[in-house]
Amino acid sequence: MPQNKKFGTFAGVFTPSVLTILGVIMYMRLGWVVGNAGLIGAIVIIIIAHVIAVTTGLSVSSVATDKKIGAGGIYYVLSRSMGIPIGGSIGIALFVGTAFSIALYLIGFAESFNAYLGFGTTISDLRLTGTIALSALTILALISTSVALKTQFIILAAIGISLISICFGSTEFVPTTVHFFSTENAVPLEVVFAVFFPAVTGFTAGIAMSGDLENPKRSIPRGTLYAIGVGLLVYLFLAVFMAYTIDAEVLKTDYNILMKIALFAPAVVAGIWGATLSSALGGILGGPRILQAMSMDKVTPTFFSKGKGQNNEPVNALFLAFVIAEVGILIGELDIIARVVSMFYLTAYGFINISFFLESWANPDFQPKFKVKRWIGLIGFIACFTIMFKLDMIAMIAALAIISAMYFGLQRKEVKLQSNDVWKSVWENVVNKGLKRIDAQVEENSNWNPNIILFSGKSDHQKYLLELCKTVSGRTGIVTNFKLILDKENSKPPLKKIDQIVRDEQFKDLGIFARQIKVDNIYNGIKNIASTFGFSGVEPNTIMMGWPKGIENSEEYSKMTQALIHLDYNLLYLDFDRVSKFGNYSSVDFWWRETDSKNAEMMLNIARFIIASPRWNDTNIRVLFVNNNNVDVSIIETKISKLVEDLRVNVNIKIINNAVEQKTFYTIIEEESIATNLTIVGIPDFNPEKQAEFVLKTNSLFESIGSTLLVKAAQNFNELDLDLLNK
Incomplete structure (x- = not known):
């Protein structure tokens, strides 16, 4: 030739x-x-x-x-x-x-x-x-x-x-x-x-x-x-x-x-x-x-x-x-x-x-x-x-x-x-250098940039949980969804690394990373992922999952919760109303109380991200405060207005006087937020022995109102001064 x-x-x-x-x-x-x-x-x-x-x-x-x-x-x-x-x-x-x-x-x-x-x-x-x-x-x-x-x-x-x-x-x-x-x-x-x-x-x-x-x-x-x-x-x-x-x-x-x-x-x-x-x-x-x-x-x-x-x-x-x-x-x-x-x-x-x-x-x-x-x-x-x-x-x-x-x-x-x-090499290099710069910075009390680990499996309402999680994470936040595959007998080998990555249009459209992991125990699986997932510069700081009902007496659930709190994660639990869903995305209520000093700031950050979301941008956001001690309403409004103004969040403030009637906190929520599309409530500090009581009361609340997000802030949030007794 x-x-x-x-x-x-x-x-x-x-x-x-x-x-x-x-x-x-x-x-x-x-x-x-x-x-x-x-x-x-x-x-x-x-x-x-x-x-x-x-x-x-x-x-x-x-x-x-x-x-x-x-x-x-x-x-x-x-x-x-x-x-x-x-x-x-x-x-x-x-x-x-x-x-x-x-x-x-x-x-x-x-x-x-x-x-x-x-x-x-x-x-x-x-x-x-x-x-x-x-x-x-x-x-x-x-x-x-x-x-x-x-x-x-x-x-x-x-x-x-x-x-x-x-x-x-x-x-x-x-x-x-x-x-x-x-x-x-x-x-x-x-x-x-x-x-x-x-x-x-x-x-x-x-x-x-x-x-x-x-x-x-x-x-x-x-x-x-x-x-x-x-x-x-x-x-x-x-x-x-x-x-x-x-x-x-x-x-x-x-x-x-x-x-x-x-x-x-x-x-x-x-x-x-x-x-x-x-x-x-x-x-x-x-x-x-x-x-x-x-x-x-x-x-x-x-x-x-x-x-x-x-x-x-x-x-x-x-x-x-x-x-x-x-x-x-x-x-x-x-x-x-x-x-x-x-x-x-x-x-x-x-x-x-x-x-x-x-x-x-x-x-x-x-x-x-x-x-x-x-x-x-x-x-x-x-x-x-x-x-x-x-x-x-x-x-x-x-x-x-x-x-x-x-x-x-x-x-x-x-x-x-x-x-x-x-x-591919360009993005890897950019990410590499960016992570090093982030890791080199000393983290002080700055604006919350969510990096959320979300636990959810395939279900008819999963997309709503994914949607809300992406909304709460804001424009620059990171969300990684984990699907836990239960194998109690531990009879199957772990999934290959390539099989752990989930490629799905639903996650792609929302910009959510997705993984699936085989575990022999759900609670231990959550603790292990929370303890090990992430790396320098982008460590996860928030855990989000659906509100687990019927486990008020579960010792494993109690230990898992205490472990997540010890790891200093922000905790978000969504009780999703399968009937009303998120309604027409027109109203969100944030409930504050004197004991919600750290939760309050986290809620305001969540409000900031919700307002920025196209789905919720026309919503009416209220901050509701229960006045149990007959404090002057003008003092409370002035204090909360200043906190809200500092975080540049446009909300309506409502003070509910409860010094005379002394209704329970959850009763007032039932009365005020019965028609609200999304209600956000802080989880107070309580002893592990009282978990069952808290879960039962919370389940009762969820029967009366629509979709609700429970919030427990980590220690890095500022304590907002909500002690109004001496004001």
């Missing part, structure tokens, strides 16, 4: 890259850049553009030496590091940008070709010449990639000869004054930069050939960086040369001035034509390979994955590139096409840089042979989007909107690869 023809660093990466860099912009627009921006302005533009090129080149080179590189160049690198959604959306942008850049080079060729041979230079004339050139190059690419690449060596030599001819050329346009900065009638620097920037995008031409390289991990870094370096030196030299040898006004108006000053004009013509045609050829060879690789991954229609010959030349993808390039040619104006190309490439380069930064920062498996400091990628990312913002904020927003739409579309399409993407 014949071996596929593979290329080395010089032929496969450096040559196509440097020919694209030293292309249409250098010959046809660099003088215009110097004329409008001045020498210093031109140098600044060249350097800023190359900062983006160098950072992006370093980023992609580093990533390229970490993973196996296949066909598709930058798309392949991104999709294997950041996943298909981002790799695909940026790959599409890069493919379209590459296809449009073909039009850029061919319109530049048409400007020079028509002017030199005396043909028409109207937009229609340029369109005709550009279309003919596009057709010829497409046919050449169809015949043989190898032949196409070999022609580039001749063109590289022609460019070198043309530059020598320019340097030893005429001095009749020497300026009387060298302009270092832009003049009054000059084009704005943002526009000048946008037109110039495609000059530095050529390094992607070599990377796009990754599938045809003999050793891509070696060739891509070397060929890419050498091409960028050569391009930078040539552009800086030519900018200085033009500023000192050609008048600024001539530079602004005459796009063919280099031919006129050259020692041997045909050499410059050959350089211009060769550079523009080879750049276009680089896009014709590289662009379709990006689309072909995406189609093989089913990001784009598989029709474009079809190829021909032993090298699987991307014939179908080539025809789509041809169509997009022809659309660009029909635009007909080089400056407009250049600005469109700039936006596509800046967007792609920004994400390439952030891809490298995230890989090197978060992925422990990232071990590239070509080492680059991660902050280089971050600088490149910031530079790209800063420049985009300065160039055209609306175009930047539109580009990001299109990329985002493609990203979410690919996410929904659920295209997956047998490779990990960087996002």
Whole structure:
């Protein structure tokens, strides 16, 4: 079986890259850049553009030496590091940008070709010449990639000869004054930069050939960086040369001035034509390979994955590139096409840089042979989007909107690869560092941030318990639900770790983590989980479960409760009314008494979270206080109002005078909260011997009112001063 023809660093990466860099912009627009921006302005533009090129080149080179590189160049690198959604959306942008850049080079060729041979230079004339050139190059690419690449060596030599001819050329346009900065009638620097920037995008031409390289991990870094370096030196030299040898006004108006000053004009013509045609050829060879690789991954229609010959030349993808390039040619104006190309490439380069930064920062498996400091990628990312913002904020927003739409579309399409993407590592790193920061902080009396262990099993009303638990946990709280599977005989082995994780839409929708654990005793199981679950930084602080009825004399339940109190958990018990449920979510009552000093603050925190919940946001919250000691009502209201105000909770306060009638606390609750959707009552301190009495009274209360949440606060809550006897 014949071996596929593979290329080395010089032929496969450096040559196509440097020919694209030293292309249409250098010959046809660099003088215009110097004329409008001045020498210093031109140098600044060249350097800023190359900062983006160098950072992006370093980023992609580093990533390229970490993973196996296949066909598709930058798309392949991104999709294997950041996943298909981002790799695909940026790959599409890069493919379209590459296809449009073909039009850029061919319109530049048409400007020079028509002017030199005396043909028409109207937009229609340029369109005709550009279309003919596009057709010829497409046919050449169809015949043989190898032949196409070999022609580039001749063109590289022609460019070198043309530059020598320019340097030893005429001095009749020497300026009387060298302009270092832009003049009054000059084009704005943002526009000048946008037109110039495609000059530095050529390094992607070599990377796009990754599938045809003999050793891509070696060739891509070397060929890419050498091409960028050569391009930078040539552009800086030519900018200085033009500023000192050609008048600024001539530079602004005459796009063919280099031919006129050259020692041997045909050499410059050959350089211009060769550079523009080879750049276009680089896009014709590289662009379709990006689309072909995406189609093989089913990001784009598989029709474009079809190829021909032993090298699987991307014939179908080539025809789509041809169509997009022809659309660009029909635009007909080089400056407009250049600005469109700039936006596509800046967007792609920004994400390439952030891809490298995230890989090197978060992925422990990232071990590239070509080492680059991660902050280089971050600088490149910031530079790209800063420049985009300065160039055209609306175009930047539109580009990001299109990329985002493609990203979410690919996410929904659920295209997956047998490779990990960087996002899992990013989140693991963020969580790791966040936990360390949290664990390092000394915990003082601060706002309660719930981390709740919830015990609930599958039942008809489980969703209401889950819903209330998520409401009580607030926006940033954590809820982990445990389902306890009872095996009294302990006859079965423990569940495997993977089987302990519960994947269910109900939990996913509410943002609740779920586990299932086998236990031989429910109460011991709860104690063991409460004692061991969690880790530094995010230790659970609250236990929530349904109110267990019929266990008032259970010694095991009593020991479990005392253990949870000893562990200093907040305790929440929900007695759910299966008939009224939570009603219409319109009323919540909080019951306070003098002995509820810590429970009161916890209740106010719960009130804060309930108000913030969309389901309860229109509810009427009342704080009810039983005045058993004939204290002045105004004193009580003032004190409670201040406590409520400090915690920024909007509630209604009701004082119930009970000094004369001396009704029991539960009797008053029955009278006042009979129609309340959710009643919240504190659990007082009592001796374990009196548990049965407390449970029986509480069960009786639950028969008379709707859904009720019992609250027992941990020691870390503040003691609110509710002792009103001395006030």
